[in-house]
Amino acid sequence: MPRFFLTTAIDYANGEPHLGHALEKIGADTIARFHRQLGYDVHLLIGMDEHGQKVAQTAEKEGVPPQQFVDGIADLFQAMWARLGVAYDQFIRTTSPEHKAAVARLIEQIFAADVSLPEPQRNFYERSYTGMYCVGCESFKQPADIVEGKCAVHPTRTLEEVTEHNWFFRLSAYTGRLKQLFADHPRFLEPESRRNEILQLLEQGLDDISASRSRFDWGVPFPRPLSNGDTQTMYVWFDALPNYWTACFFPGYADKAAWPANLHVIGKDITRFHAVIWPAMLMAAGEPLPAQVWAHGFISLGGERFSKSAGVKLQLAEAVDRYGVDAFRYYLLRDVPFDGDGNFSWERFEEVYNSDLANTLGNLGSRSIAMIEKYRAGVVPAAAPDAELFAAHDASLVQARAAVDGDRRYRPHEVIGALMDVARRTNEYIQRTQPWVLAKDPAHAAQLDSVLVTLEASLATCAAWLAPVMPEKMQALWAQLGGAGDVARARLDQRIDVAGWTVTKGAPLFPKPDAPPGA
């Protein structure tokens, strides 16, 4: 069985999970579920990035030791993932001893490689760095961020010229190899818009980056002391990025999380770290590279750019409660293209819920199951589904497959679109064949059989293909259709044989909001 090891960005532990986190995790979870149903041995890695100055500061503000603080945040995130049906296989935390040990190991691996290099080419070297430090931001400012000699964010404070002595990583040495990587593997970074940005960056040439910090200690100690004897803390990205690699050093995960990963799902804002720094680190360590990095877009709220203040406007719990988890997952994935940005609005949510879920899909289930019950006592006839209709369906499924496991990957919204085509086409088919007319004349029994199997088979296809998006609802549909066991085990690359299944009409799958529940 082919492996499919995918990861999401580990979330920075200085706040509660919000809509942006949810989009990425639901997207990755759905991609993972699709692959499970396509016969891959899937490993989905998720986790928390828990080190760094900001986390330490936030913890201090809360008056809690940092470890205790991040423990609490991790609980919040895991509870949210459970709520959203994000079925990860491994949850990594950068504060765990296994991770810290493995990070040190990766760094040492780079030092080991350095031994054979002449000094001017070594990956890690010590260097003094002088920059303008803003006390308000507690960080160094780049020239572009400085306005009239002051930090743009804190114009009342004076910038201090500060010199730090750190470990540096010779990122500049990888410009050529990275260019080669992008040339040899055009799909290493997608979508294309993000790839273009990185190509431009590489064209400019890369600067070395610092790999350790002296100003705080909430992190992994850099494994080697400086020549002056000081031990510094690793720059958070040097601690965070390797999580994908350190995952396999946790007990029980040696095989499941074996490096390299097939896919890193990340947000477009951290493209550079994943498409430049991380590959360079791996090259330095002599490790294989991940097959692909996918940078998804952002979701805004009511047209406004997502921000901490905006985050208050939408409680995830509220969004989930309104129409249920699965409808929330569906809405996000359907309305936010995974290769671009999208917007969240309750108006759209309602439109999509009513139109796609209640009217098109839900009602298709209701009417089909009702007819099988009424005309055939609930037993699906042993006939062949309509060949012409299924030829059209199959064409849709080819598109769907391409959007998760082919040329168009990874675009769950296109999978959804293809399956809605299947549902709409099936509703159309009902209108065209008019089974209620066929039912009136026993002479048309065979024809009616054919129509009913076709409906059942179409619905089973929808249930199987949409299960990754809406696990619970599609399980319910599957059960109503009389499918055995778990819909999540239904293979997407095989035709589902529905002959002989016994349907059971239950409550509407997607009740209208104003309808009494269960009506």
Place this chain on the structure above:
RNA sequence: GGCUGGGUAGCUCAGCUGGUGAGAGCGCACGACUCAUAAUCGUGAGGUCGAGGGUUCGAUCCCCUCCCCAGCUACCA
């Protein structure tokens, strides 16, 4: 400022290397049907394909200029 990607029906968007009448979904209007969650099916409304110019027998798709939007322009993550 530089670079990248965009500006197509009320909304969200498809339109590969230029060519018979510019599309889909939603929304809207009208009609049909009754199996179904007042759901479904059909029809329609006719949008200067951002603006101007150019190349061409012919451009939404090629070139130039301009306007507008978004992103990137490196050590917060």
